[in-house]
Amino acid sequence: xxxxxxxxxxxxxxxxxxxxxxxxxxxxxxxxxxxxxxxxxxxxxxxxxxxxxxxxxxxxxxxxxxxxxxxxxxxxxxxxxxxxxxxxxxxxxxxxxxxxxxxxxxxxxxxx
Numbered sequence: 833x834x835x836x837x838x839x840x841x842x843x844x845x846x847x848x849x850x851x852x853x854x855x856x857x858x859x860x861x862x863x864x865x866x867x868x869x870x871x872x873x874x875x876x877x878x879x880x881x882x883x884x885x886x887x888x889x890x891x892x893x894x895x896x897x898x899x900x901x902x903x904x905x906x907x908x909x910x911x912x913x914x915x916x917x918x919x920x921x922x923x924x925x926x927x928x929x930x931x932x933x934x935x936x937x938x939x940x941x942x943x944x
Contacts, residue, residue: 838928842911845931846904848938853900861896863889907931 834840857874864871869883872893884892910927913919 859896
């Protein structure tokens with residue numbers, strides 16, 4: 833199977849997501865308004881001083897490690913269905929777009 837086939841890209845992204853989540857502080861992540869910016873707290877009562885704009889902090893917290901396994905499982909399912917020819921091209925295209933965005937953050941040696 834070519835390295836750039838949808839199934840390969842989807843499975844690689846699913847694997848990368850699982851690796852990232854395994855190294856991240858477990859969620860859910862919470863927010864704290866510091867008055868000068870929003871901080872993301874991975875653990876209760878931890879503050880490292882890094883602040884974000886409120887919309888960015890809310891987005892990061894919402895997309896925390898708690899979504900890793902459902903997202904990775906969905907990418908794996910789309911890859912499996914693609915191989916069996918039982919999924920719409922539009923769904924595959926959306927999944928590949930997400931997979932490529934995830935893989936764009938991966939170190940070069942991890943990319944397919």
